[in-house]
Amino acid sequence: MQYIKTTKQSVQLTTLLEQTSQKCGKRCTVFTPNGNNYTGDWLNNQKHGIGVQIWKDSGSMYNGEWKHGKRHGFGTLSVLLPEAKKYATKYFGEWKNGKKHGYGACYYNDAEVYQGGWVEDQRCGWGIMHYDSGDIYEGEWMDDKTHGQGSFRYANTNWYEGTWRDGKKHGNGKFFYCDKGQIYEGLWEHGEAKCGTLSDFKRDEAKAPPEYPIPQLQLVDMELVLQEAQSAYLDQC
Numbered sequence: 157m158q159y160i161k162t163t164k165q166s167v168q169l170t171t172l173l174e175q176t177s178q179k180c181g182k183r184c185t186v187f188t189p190n191g192n193n194y195t196g197d198w199l200n201n202q203k204h205g206i207g208v209q210i211w212k213d214s215g216s217m218y219n220g221e222w223k224h225g226k227r228h229g230f231g232t233l234s235v236l237l238p239e240a241k242k243y244a245t246k247y248f249g250e251w252k253n254g255k256k257h258g259y260g261a262c263y264y265n266d267a268e269v270y271q272g273g274w275v276e277d278q279r280c281g282w283g284i285m286h287y288d289s290g291d292i293y294e295g296e297w298m299d300d301k302t303h304g305q306g307s308f309r310y311a312n313t314n315w316y317e318g319t320w321r322d323g324k325k326h327g328n329g330k331f332f333y334c335d336k337g338q339i340y341e342g343l344w345e346h347g348e349a350k351c352g353t354l355s356d357f358k359r360d361e362a363k364a365p366p367e368y369p370i371p372q373l374q375l376v377d378m379e380l381v382l383q384e385a386q387s388a389y390l391d392q393c
Contacts, residue, residue, distance in 0.1 A: 196222070217243055226254035249274070264288075272297065295320065318344065337362030 185195040196207020202225035203209070209218045215238070220231015227233075228251055234243035249260015256262070256274040263269050265288060272283015278300040279285075285293045295306015301323035302308075309315040318329020324347035331340045331349070337359035342352015359365050 199224075216246070220251070227251040228253060252276075321346075332357060334358070335363050337365040 180198050180200060182197055185193050187193045191212030192210065193212075194203060194207055194209045196203065197205025199205065203222040204224060205222060206220070207222055210216070215236030217234045217236070218227055218231055219234070220227065221229025223229065230249070231251055232248040233246045235246050236242075237244050245263055247256060247260055247262045249256065249262075250258025252258065255277040257276060258274060259272070260274055261269065261271040267288035268286060270279060270283055270285045272279065272285075273281025275281070279297040280299065281297060282295070283297050287293075290311030292309045293302055293306060294309075295302065296304025298304065302320040303322060304320060305318075306320055307315060307317040313334040314332060315334070316325060316329055316331045318325060319327030321327065325344040326346060327344060328342070329344050333339065337356055338354060339357035340349055340352055340354050343350045356369050359369060
């Protein structure tokens with residue numbers, strides 16, 4: 157009987173070392189040459205699961221979910237305040253492929269906050285923006301701009317409700333001049349009123365109403381107008 161001798165396939169030492177050195181599962185803090193560090197879960201040498209990443213240069217910290225090396229799922233991004241030596245929340249909410257995506261809240265500063273929908277790091281969908289001036293916008297967004305249906309309340313109590321386009325009033329809308337007790341209703345184009353009507357609105361409650369009220373529009377009796385015109389014509393004859 158003839159025997160066939162089989163040869164064992166040898167694995168290169170460098171490949172074996174690479175396979176055994178790959179990070180997988182729960183790990184303690186791992187430092188990179190640039191000073192960044194990460195503590196958390198790994199899979200196939202990538203951040204995957206729950207973990208905390210700290211960037212040395214920016215002083216930022218992310219605490220949340222990861223997927224294949226990128227922020228993915230729910231997490232919080234914070235920035236370091238050098239004077240106070242503590243972290244302040246910059247954004248908390250949903251992430252996808254390393255970008256803000258889904259629902260979340262972003263703190264631009266102490267007074268300026270956005271809470272709503274995101275698509276690839278840009279405000280998109282329905283959301284509320286509180287500006288540091290005291291103004292508030294609530295409505296639809298697209299490509300990080302007000303776009304669609306929404307209302308804008310100014311700090312001086314005036315407010316607008318209607319449609320927006322590329323960050324400006326565009327389409328049908330109403331502007332309430334609460335300080336004057338007037339309301340404009342009509343068409344807007346690129347932030348400017350083009351065609352509409354101006355009428356009094358809660359004039360008695362306004363802080364600084366105009367001196368004279370706006371006359372009310374009334375339908376004219378055409379037969380009466382014709383009779384008056386005929387009488388005036390006959391008188392001249």
